[in-house]
Every structure is written in C-alpha cells, then in structure tokens.
Amino acid sequence: MRVFQVARKQRVKSKDIAQALALIKIEVAASSKIDAETAKKAALIIRQPVRVEEVAAELDLSVEKLLKKLISMKIEVISHLSLLHEQELARLLKLKSFDNLKNKASARKLKVIKPILEVLKIKPKKKRVFEVAAELAVSERAILKKLRQLNSLALHRRSPLDEETIERLKNEQYRFVDKLTFQFMHFFVEIPDLWESFKKIATSTAFYSIILVVLAALISANVLVSRNKLIRQKLYTIQGEPINQLPETYQVLETIALLEIKKLQLKIPIVEEGKDDSPITAVLHKNATVRPGDEGTSLLEDTRGIVSKNLEPLKVNDILKITDIEGANFYYRIIDPNVLKTPKGKTFKFLLNLNLANKRKLVAVLQKVE
Secondary structure, three states: OEHHHHHHHHOOOHHHHHHHHHOOOOOOOOOOEOOHHHHHHHHHHHHOOEEHHHHHHHHOEOHHHHHHHHHHOOOOOOOOOOEEOHHHHHHHHOOOOOHHHEOHHHHHHHHHOHHHHHHHHOOOOOEEHHHHHHHHOOOHHHHHHHHHHOOOOOOOOOOEEOHHHHHHHHOOOOOHHHHHHHHHHHHHHOHHHHHHHHHHHHOOHHHHHHHHHHHHHHHHHHHHHHHHHHHOOOOEEEOOHHHOOOOEEEOOOOEEEEEEEOOOOEEEEEEEOOOOOOOOOOOEEEOOOOOOOOOEEEEEEOOOOOHHHHOOOOOOOOEEEEEEOOOOEEEEEEEOHHHHHOOOHHHOOEEEEEEOHHHOEEEEEEEEEO
C-alpha cells in the first residue's frame, strides 16, 4: 500500500500521513510503500485523541496488557476509555514489537473457527461526524457543537456516532449560517468534478454554438446602446443664407461642437476628422488635436473649401463662439498671427487655429468661458 492511498482512505493529505509517521521515526514520501501495520499506526495518529480500546482493536492487542504497558511507560490511563493524545500515542507506537501485547486467546480461536469469527466480526458501520454533517447539509463545527451540548464523547470529525445520537442530531435546529458554510465549503470540494464536466462540455459543438449566440447578443446590445446614445445628442439648426442653404434642422450624430459667428450670422458644425460623409454641406473638420476649450492649440480645417468663402470677412478682434456637445460656451477673439512670436504671445495657452482655403490661416485666443 502506498502513502497516498492511505491518505485517500483517511481523507487527508499525503503530507499529513508523512508527518504522522515522522512522529514514530518513520520517514516516507507520498509514493513510498508501507505495510498494513504501519498504515494502521498512521491512521491512529491522524485520528488522535483515541481511546485505549480503539488502539487495542486497531492493532489486535489485549486491552488489559495494553493498559499495563501504558502504566509501565508512565502514561496516565484509568480504563479502556482513557484518551491517548499525540505524544502519548507516538511513544506507544514507537515500540518495535507488539507481540507480547497480542491477544493470544483470540488468535488461537481465530485459527480454529476462523470462518465463524469472521462472520461474527462483521458489524454495522457507524457513521462519522463528517458523514452526518454531509447528510444534514450543515458544517462539521455545528455538529460538534451540538454533540457537546448533548454531552456526547465525540471530539473530532472522525468520531463514530451511534444511531440514537444521529436521530437526536436530525431533530435539532441549525442556523442558516451553518448551512451556508457547508454549501460554501462543499463548492470547493466539488471544483475538480465541475472542471472535468466543463472540459467535456467545452469539447462539444453545442458549447461553441452557445458562445456564438452570446457574442451575437452582446454585439447587438452594444449597437443598440450606441445608437440610442447618438440619438440623444443635441440637434443643431444650421442657418446659412451666405452658403446658399435653406434653413434646415439636421440631426448631426458625429457633431462635437458648433461654431457661431454673430457678425456673419453663421452657425457651422464641427465634426471629428474623417467624417466626410456628414449630411451637412458646410462643415469644419477638427484634426487630431485638443478639443475647443481645452488647454493647448485646437486646429480646425475646412477640408471641402465651402466655408472658407463665407469666412473671408473675418478680421482681427472678431469674436468666435464655440458651443460643445454638453452646452458649454467658449468665446475666442481673432488675433494677429505675428503676436504669437512676441513674449506676450507665448503666454497664450488656449488657442484656436482655422486653416481655410487659399492657404489662409486665422488664429484666435480664448477670452471667456460660460
């Protein structure tokens, strides 16, 4: 028998078995082979504290001889119900041989009437604390607490319980927290099985079909949300008699701001660069620079050459009003481009450059924000 097989049978880790055997000077690894007697010793240490009668039954020893041996080893015991803890149990199990403690009378009977005794040895298996906890779907700590209240001798999760005690536990009331704790811990125990089930599902065609359906639903939802967001943007009224356009109202989904020039009675939308498919004929395109109103230089360019003709009357000190999509107003004043070369021009942090047709350029500086 291997160490990991003993650990699996006792429902503990291999390192726990190794640590238990280390107490009796037996060094093993997870894959080491051990005999049946060594496995029984490891099981006793794992289950400690154990009663004297349990040790005797596990190792097939005489209870009376075992009690005398324990007393001679100066281990305090009173009867076969006395508990042996880790250090006491380790001292006992370090003995090289237990032949003089064997129940020889039982051994002789076993040889003579072996088939009969083997039948008589079969007893109903008692349920342990952890098995009852799993059956009642509550935490093991809650079961142990109830057993203490019932004055039971069960001290740990592997303690056996008789039928009467189990029936009394079933009639007890348990808190919601105890049941929730069991479900939480049970989930982690089931993770390996869930992972194996998931791998089987992931290799099936139905899994990929479900993934495609979910992705399609997410893309559709994203498109609908984006469309509604664009529709909620503001409506701009473009009135441009100098541009020979009739007064019309456009829903400009790509508009980021509106340029208004009261002197020329113009309202011109500003869109992001690359929106050449805008439904508005007269439009300024904003290159990849800062937005109007932000610190830095914002660059506007008339890529179609339509607006430039109507902006020719603009001159120094004229006011340009820009309203962004959130309703904030920014007022720019046109200045002489040569001012930027002077020390005063270097102090301007909010600038607006307009690149028009025929290589004409206008420079404006931010004056007021509303």
